[in-house]
Amino acid sequence: MGKTTNGQLFARAQGVIPGGVNSPVRAFQSVGGTPYFVARGKGAYVWDVEGTRYLDYVQSYGASILGHAHPKVVDAITLAAAEGTSFGAPTEREVLLAEEITSRVPGCEMLRLVSSGTEATMSAIRVARGATGRDRVILFSGCYHGHSDGLLAGGGSGVATLGLPASAGVPKGAVAETLVAPYNEVPDVDRDVACVIVEPVAANMGLVSPLPGFLPGLREACDRAGALLIFDEVITGFRLAYGGATEVFGVRPDLWCFGKVIGGGLPLAAFGGRRDLMEQLAPLGEIYQAGTLSGNPLATAAGLAVLSELDRSCYAELAERVGRLGAGLAGALGPDVQVPVVGPLVGLFFSAETVTSYEGATKSAATGRYPGLMHGLLERGVAMAPGAYEVLFPSLAHGDAELDRTVEAFADAVAAGL
Numbered sequence: 001m002g003k004t005t006n007g008q009l010f011a012r013a014q015g016v017i018p019g020g021v022n023s024p025v026r027a028f029q030s031v032g033g034t035p036y037f038v039a040r041g042k043g044a045y046v047w048d049v050e051g052t053r054y055l056d057y058v059q060s061y062g063a064s065i066l067g068h069a070h071p072k073v074v075d076a077i078t079l080a081a082a083e084g085t086s087f088g089a090p091t092e093r094e095v096l097l098a099e100e101i102t103s104r105v106p107g108c109e110m111l112r113l114v115s116s117g118t119e120a121t122m123s124a125i126r127v128a129r130g131a132t133g134r135d136r137v138i139l140f141s142g143c144y145h146g147h148s149d150g151l152l153a154g155g156g157s158g159v160a161t162l163g164l165p166a167s168a169g170v171p172k173g174a175v176a177e178t179l180v181a182p183y184n185e186v187p188d189v190d191r192d193v194a195c196v197i198v199e200p201v202a203a204n205m206g207l208v209s210p211l212p213g214f215l216p217g218l219r220e221a222c223d224r225a226g227a228l229l230i231f232d233e234v235i236t237g238f239r240l241a242y243g244g245a246t247e248v249f250g251v252r253p254d255l256w257c258f259g260k261v262i263g264g265g266l267p268l269a270a271f272g273g274r275r276d277l278m279e280q281l282a283p284l285g286e287i288y289q290a291g292t293l294s295g296n297p298l299a300t301a302a303g304l305a306v307l308s309e310l311d312r313s314c315y316a317e318l319a320e321r322v323g324r325l326g327a328g329l330a331g332a333l334g335p336d337v338q339v340p341v342v343g344p345l346v347g348l349f350f351s352a353e354t355v356t357s358y359e360g361a362t363k364s365a366a367t368g369r370y371p372g373l374m375h376g377l378l379e380r381g382v383a384m385a386p387g388a389y390e391v392l393f394p395s396l397a398h399g400d401a402e403l404d405r406t407v408e409a410f411a412d413a414v415a416a417g418l
């Protein structure tokens with residue numbers, strides 16, 4: 001693909017795109033160096049514009065579970081594109097995808113399709129507020145729920161506090177009703193709380209599992225207060241298990257947010273939940289929400305193609321393989337590094353102890369070891385995300401050879417002092 005280099009493209013990108021990237025996580029700001037510009041991907045691999053191949057654990061931050069350019073997904077998109085890319089009228093595949101998703105997630109009776117996880121969480125919060133007539137939202141530090149104003153709140157460490165804007169440009173008023181609590185501690189849920197939103201497995205601060213009482217405790221606290229529980233399953237949905245986190249942990253929220261996997265790499269996300277809540281959305285009810293490209297024909301085609309490949313056996317297989325990868329990495333990295341594994345998700349913490357909160361995750365990041373290791377792996381042909389708070393996303397295209405190579409690359413990097 002031409003003779004351009006990563007450095008040349010990055011220089012040009014910085015002239016016309018802030019920081020040279022269209023999402024800050026893609027910049028190498030926190031790890032140093034120049035991002036590689038991807039020319040193409042296939043299965044577990046990506047190739048940059050200079051022709052260098054990387055074994056890819058970024059996998060679009062979890063949007064890809066079959067690996068890149070899976071033939072079934074490519075075919076589905078190609079066929080759909082030839083029939084027209086957007087109509088502004090309902091289409092059959094929207095119904096099929098909503099049926100498919102609701103059939104897999106017990107309790108999720110109705111669904112609305114949107115185009116990004118940010119829209120899904122923002123809209124689910126609106127449903128919760130509209131349905132309860134309350135304003136307050138509780139979220140957990142270290143969880144990420146997209147970049148809408150009300151959910152970009154930072155809090156104090158270790159205690160529940162009213163949120164402060166976590167970004168310039170977010171007005172104080174937008175987070176005035178957002179309470180930020182420590183992950184893995186059940187907060188007091190008062191009767192003015194509309195909802196509690198949580199990543200059932202936190203995968204945006206490295207990988208942090210819910211402690212045994214946490215999710216059931218949230219369910220109980222919400223029930224006592226008449227508040228709604230929202231699972232933000234934008235990462236965990238259809239990745240952790242066939243039915244997502246609900247199936248794994250046996251806790252049923254009132255509303256769900258999905259994204260990433262269900263779009264097969266195209267812009268698609270969804271929020272859904274109990275029928276009585278979802279039927280309060282316009283045009284049936286008073287809660288407004290809309291989208292020109294919602295339920296887009298290409299995105300629903302890709303989503304259906306992906307889900308049709310994901311039967312129960314895939315999850316067992318992926319979890320088994322990734323379990324071995326996790327054990328291999330833990331062996332290579334030694335006792336001062338934690339390699340948490342939940343289903344097919346893998347994290348890395350530079351810590352001798354298990355990390356259960358954002359405080360632990362920040363301590364791990366503060367060791368400063370991640371950037372060196374990440375670059376060391378990149379030099380050895382293995383790509384992890386350029387940020388210490390990301391997880392690894394092995395796909396179904398990561399076979400034994402790829403996993404063995406990964407462990408070898410880690411061992412080699414560690415031997416080199418990284």
Ligand SMILES: *Cc1c(COP(=O)(O)O)cnc(C)c1O
Binds near residue numbers: 118119144145
């Ligand atoms: C990625 C992510 C989002 C936001 O999704 P976008 O499609 O990037 O807007 C929301 N919640 C979680 C848990 C995510 O990982």
